[in-house]
Amino acid sequence: MSQESIWDRLQRIDRRVIYWILFILLMIPFIRPLSLPVSIGPQSITFIEGLRKLKEGDVVVINISSGVSAWPECLPSLVAVSKVLIQQKAKIIFWTSFVDGHMTFEKIVEKVPEFKKLTYGVDYVHLGFYTGAEPAVAQLAKNIRSIFTTDYKGTPIDQLPIMKGVNSANDVKMVISSDTGDYCDYYIRQWRIPYGVPLAEIGIAMNFSAYQPHWQAGILFGVTAGARGGAELEKLIGAPGDATITMDSINTSHLLVIVAVILANLGYAATRRRK
């Protein structure tokens, strides 16, 4: 029986070994944080610049189209954006197309202490869950009250001071969409293009390449790429948070994947030359 060479073995590392190495590497930052510097991309800079243009009392919609499973990627950016909106004294209307969106809203409120100084229903509100994909988004632009008659706690929308005079996209100064799918496309087609409402995307990393062309074309004023984007926003507003901590895990896991791929290819090249 022929002995396997080291090159052969490099190509056939058991997947359980890779899982264990990854697990250990992900644990390292918890024991000893790396805290490597994060450079800031232009998409994050324009994002914050866009938010800073808001004036006191401007109404901003935050559309939550990401579930709790995407919190590690989207929540830090949502938290950072909410902090800036509160600094700008904007009125924030949350709504969601995900059944668990109310949990994301409650988590944002929990993670942004500044919300405690504000009054629910006056300075911010969560209108709740809507279904119907693009037609619903189109109808929200035309008439918010035709989709939402109450907030998520059941309070009639007309009893909420924040909703006074807010009926359609014409009354909203900005939309921030947090996505794991294509809801930002719906807001581009139904809010940004017909009504000219400035729009920004908080997406999972995978969404970044899809929305980058829209940012470059000026349709979106900002885009974030998952946790990395969140870390950039946190750095820009000077409030390091969950995404900054996550960057350590991203460093170690990315490094493992790169090393594993290089080793496997070295083994592959060596065995191919031998044949």
Next chain:
Amino acid sequence: MAEVVRRELVYVLTAVVVIIMIVDYFFAVPAISAIAGELNTWATVISTMALTLGAVNIIRVHSRNVRKRTPGVWYHSAWLIFIFAFVLLLGLTNINNPSANPIYKWIFDYSYVSLGQTWYAITGFYIASAAYRAFRARNIDAALLLIAGILVMLKNAPIGEVIWAQLPVLGGWFNDIGQMPAMRTFLIVAAFGLLAFGFRTLLGRERGFYGEVGGG
């Protein structure tokens, strides 16, 4: 005959709806806008009904499993029905704000969130293993893809710029110059495809979504 009339009626209705929505989007005629708004609301209501239908269907499928004692499955189905009924009842106790119920909130906070995030995190392990097994420089194209992939990863992870300050610049080049034109092309082609699909639907030549295969 009745079948033909019924089918033609669906085509005509679809064409009318498409025309209303197009006119509303591009010309903003107040009378048409009101009808389009009504149609959008209908679509939203139908989607909500679809959610209920989905719930009913889940119960129907899993009840059948329990009734027939399907080997290896029925006890999972029974558990699903139990949890479904339990969470539904908890939700109904405070229909306007179910989160106010501490048990309901506990279920979401300590099982739904944890399970959701665990499920999402596990993909990281699969991706690491899959990248190791699948990324092989078997030819020049694969080698280029591999190099570009590694450089983009090193751009996204801050460790890239610690290794070498120019790594993010290289990764950024692949992202902005390499990827973006391709994505832009894809978006524009998809938009043209959507236009073509719309026209074919308008003309009754796109019949896939009526339950028919193909078209004229």
